[in-house]
Amino acid sequence: MDEAPIIVEPLADLTNYRQAKSHAGVLQAYTRRPVEDPKHVTAEEADRAEARAIQLANFVPFEGIPRSDAATLAQILQRLEQMETNINHRFNHIEEKIDNLEKKINNVEVIALKALNGTRGDGTWIEYELIPFTDGKLPSHQTYQVDTQPPYVYLRRATDIAKLQSAQLTQYLSSYGVAAAAMPTTVKAKRKELYRIIGVSADLLSAYDALSP
Known part of the structure; x- marks a missing residue:
């Protein structure tokens, strides 16, 4: 028999984005239970958990997260994940450019030192x-x-x-x-x-x- 979800309170105890996102997903699933079900979670409670996940991902004040329907919050989270992916890709591209630049600098240094030794x-x-x-x-x-x-x-x-x-x-x-x-x-x-x-x-x-x- 499944147990009722543990609702983290206060939500500030959630300090990890993935942990908060997982918690919000669990609560969202329980919103679909009948209201009379003891395990039912209100949409407001699930939205607050989603908002905490967004706050952790976006580094904005928790109170500043607009409350909206779950679908909108899910879209926001999806966009944030895409932003994270794009940022990581750009960082990797920058690191690759830096590595190539360092190699070129090292090559120039070697050429200069060899020319100096030749004199x-x-x-x-x-x-x-x-x-x-x-x-x-x-x-x-x-x-x-x-x-x-x-x-x-x-x-x-x-x-x-x-x-x-x-x-x-x-x-x-x-x-x-x-x-x-x-x-x-x-x-x-x-x-x-x-x-x-x-x-x-x-x-x-x-x-x-x-x-x-």
Whole structure:
């Protein structure tokens, strides 16, 4: 045997929109019971519950919600839900644009840093700038200095790259987005690719290419 609905009083105790909407729906169902039925709920009581749901969804004073028939209130709630959906869609679109903008900014930053490194010879007099990895983090980030063991070596000079072993070169190139299928197979080829990624000048790259074993 079904029980009479619990009418929340005061309605201010309903602080969650979905909870208030569900409560209003239950009361609305009980308005269709005969008046003499002990479980009957008045339309006024159901409307007040609907108004509380609207108030929570629209952030307007509870007393400012116009009392109307249930059908009108249902239409208002439907419109509010559509507004919520549209707002969420717009926020998602904005977030997507922000992500794309951040990627473009990171790409420009990498290009600028590589160009700067190309003017610094072998990095002996003026050290190279660190180039961000594909995740946007620098080799100096905690991810690569604390969470990764052994930590990544800072590539401040051309000789820093020349000292890297094959496994270290592979580790660096992978972090710079070189896929396993495209990974150079020899140490010399790996070093050359890393020189290029760091931004070592073409002249210096040719010189190292000629001297490297």
